[in-house]
Amino acid sequence: MLHSENQYTRLRWFLTIVGLFLYVMDIWTDVVLALKYFQEREFVWTGLTLMFVLAGLLLTQIFSYAWYRDDMAEKETISGMSKGGLAALHLLGIGIFTRYYHLLKQGFKVVWTKTNTVEESEDVHHKLFCLATDLSMLKLFETFLESAPQLLLQLYIVLGHAECSVLQYLSMVFSFLNIAWALVDYRRCLRRSLPHVSEMPSGTPTAVYLLYKLCTITSHILSYALLLVLSTYTTVGLTVVWLLGTTWTHLLQTNFCSSAGLEHLYRAIIGVILTFTFFNVKGQDTRVAMIIYYSFCSIINVTAPLLVAFLKPELLQMETLLTVSCIICVCSVLGLVCLVLYYLHLHPRENRREEDEVDGLKKETENMRRMRSFLQP
Template identity: 75%
Template sequence: MLQSDIQYTKVRWLLTIAGLFLYVVDIWTDIGLALKYFQEKHFVWTGLTLVFVLAGLLVTQIFSYAWYKDDMNDVWINPEGRPTISGMSKGGLAVLHLFGFGIFTRYYHLLKRGSKVIWTTTDSYTVEERREAHHNLFCLATDLSMLKLFESFLESVPQLLLQLYIVLGHEECSVMQYLSMAFSFFNIAWALVDYRRCLRRSLPQTREMPSGLPTAIYLLYKLCTITSQILSYTLLLILSTYTTVALTILWLMATTWTHLLQTNFCSSLGLEFLYRAVIGVILTFTFFNVKGQDTRVAMIIYYSFYSLINVTAPLLLAFLKPELQITTFLLTVSGLIFGFSVLGLVCLLLYYLLLHPRGMWREADEVDGLRKETETTKRIRNFLQP
C-alpha cells in the first residue's frame, strides 16, 4: 500500500475536474465580456479583452504541442519509435492544438489514466509499479499545471488589471465585469497552488509542500503581493495611459534578466526565446525562481522594488490629481494596496523562514534513484521554482 503523500489520490483527481471548470468558465466570462463591450461600441476594450484571451490560448498551445513532440522523440517514453503518443499522431496533435484543444487533450489523458489507477482496485501491480504509475500521473499533472500557470499570467492577470482599470477609472460597472474579475482571480489562485504542489511532488527527491497552513500561507503571500501590484498598476494607468510604456519596459527588463540567466528549458532556440518572454510577463507581477538557484538576494531586490511601486503609485495619484486626495476611491484603494502589501510580505517571511519544505523527500530511495530521466522529468526539473 502506498503512503498517502506519494499517491495521486481521488481527491486530487476530483480537484483536477474543478480546475478544468475554472479554466473554462474564466475564458467564457472574458469572451462574454468582450461581446458586451463590442455591443456598447467600446472597441479598444473589446480588442484588449480578446487579445489577452488569445495570447494565453496561443502560447499554451505552442508549448503543449512542443512537449508532446519532445515526449514522442524520447527513447525512454517511446522506445519503439512509434509515430503516435497517447494514441495520436503528430498531425492529429497539430490539428487539436491548432483549434485550441491542447489543454483539453491533456486534461482528458490525465483524467482517463488517473481513473484507471485510482478508481480501480487490482493486485496485479507491484508496489514499485504502482509507485511509478502515480509518479507518471503527477508528471502529467505538472505539465498541465505549468501550462495553466502560463495561461493565468498571460490571460487572467492582465485581464484583471484591464477590468479594474475600466471599473475604477471609467466607472463602467456590470455583473459580467465582476464575474470576469472573480473567475480571473480564482483561476490565478488555483494555478499558483496547483503548480506549487504538483511540481514538488513530481520531482522524486523533493519534499512535497504540506497541505493546510503552509499551503494557505503560500497562497496568501502570492495573492496578496500580486493583488497589490495589480492595484498599483491600475492607479498608474488611471494617472496616465502612458504607464503601458513603463510596464513594457519592466517586461523587457525581466525578459533580459531571464535571458542573461541562460535558461535551457526548451529544445529549440525559438521556443526558448518565447519562454523567456513569457517569464518576463510573470516576473512583472510576481517573483519566481527561474533556474532553481539560491535567489535570496534577487528576491530582496525584487520585493524592495515592488514595495517602492506600491508606495509611489497612490502618492503620485494624490499629488498629480489633487481632486482625488480625499475621495473614498483613492483612500480605499490605497488602504487595500498597503494592507495587501504588508500581509503579503509577512506571509512571504513566515513561509520561507518557517514553513518552506527543506531537504530531501524521505521516500527518495533507490527506486527513485533508478528511475530513468525522460524528456518529461528533464523538462519538469527546469520548470520555474516557486
C-alpha cells in the same frame, strides 16, 4: 504500500475537474465581456480583452504541442495519438482540453481500480503526477498571459472610466480565482513529481504560501491600475519592467526548451510572469534577487496612491482612492509577512539525490528534465 502524498487520490481527481471548471469559466466570462464591449461600441476594450484571451490560448497551444513532440522522441505515440493528430488538436485550440481529458481518463482508471504490485502502483501514480505537472505548467503560462493582465485591464476600466457591470465583476472574480488555483496547483504538482524535492505540506504552509502570493500580486496589480488611471503612458513603464524581467531570464541562460526559438519565447513569457510576481527561474539561491524585487514592488505600492492623490485627485473619488490605497497597504504588509514566515519556517527542505538516481530510473526522461528546468517555487 504507497504513502498518501505519493498517491493520485480521488480527491485530487475531483480537484482536477475544479481546475478545469475555473479555467473554462475564466475564458467564458472574458469572451462574453468582450461581446458586451463590442455591443457598446467600446472597440478598444473589446480588442484588449480578446487579445489577452487569444495570447493565453495561442502560446499555451504552442508549448503544449512542443512538449508532446519532445515526449514522442521516447515513444511513437502519446495516449494513442500520432504527431499529426496532436497537431490538428492544437491548431483547433483544444490542446489543453486534450491534456485534461487524458489526465482525467487515466486518473479515473487508477483511483477506482487497484494495480497488482507496489512497483506498478508507484510508477502509475508518478506518471499521473507528471501529466498533472505539465498541465499545471501550461495553466501557469495561461494565468499570467491572460488572467492577470485581464484583471489589471478590468480594474483600470472600473476605476478610471466608472464602468461597472456584473460581467466585469464576474470576469475579475474568475481571473482572481484562476490565479489562486494555478499558483497552488503548480507548486504542489511540481514538488510531487520531482523525487529530489521535498513534498509541500498541506494546511498551514500551503495557506501561508497562497496568502503571500495572492497578497503581493493583488497589491501589485492594484498599484499598476492606479498608475494606468493616472496616465496611459504607464504601459511604457510596464513594457520596461517586462524587458528587465526577460533580460534577467536571458542572462541566467535558461535551458528549458529543446529549441532556441522556443527558449527565447519561454524567456519572454517569464518576463511577463515576473511583471506580476517573483519566481525562481533556475532553482538557485535567489535571496538577494527576491529582496531587490519586493523592494521595487513596495516602492511602486507606496508611490502609486500618493501620485494619484497629489497630482490628479479628481480622477478618482476620495472614498474609492482611500479604499484602494488601504487594500494595497494591507495586502503589501500581509504579503511580505507571509513571505518571510513561509521561507523562514514553513518552506520544505530539499533532499537532493544524484541526478542519475531518480526513483531507481537510470535515465532522466524528457518530462523529468522539463519539470526540473521549469520555474521553481
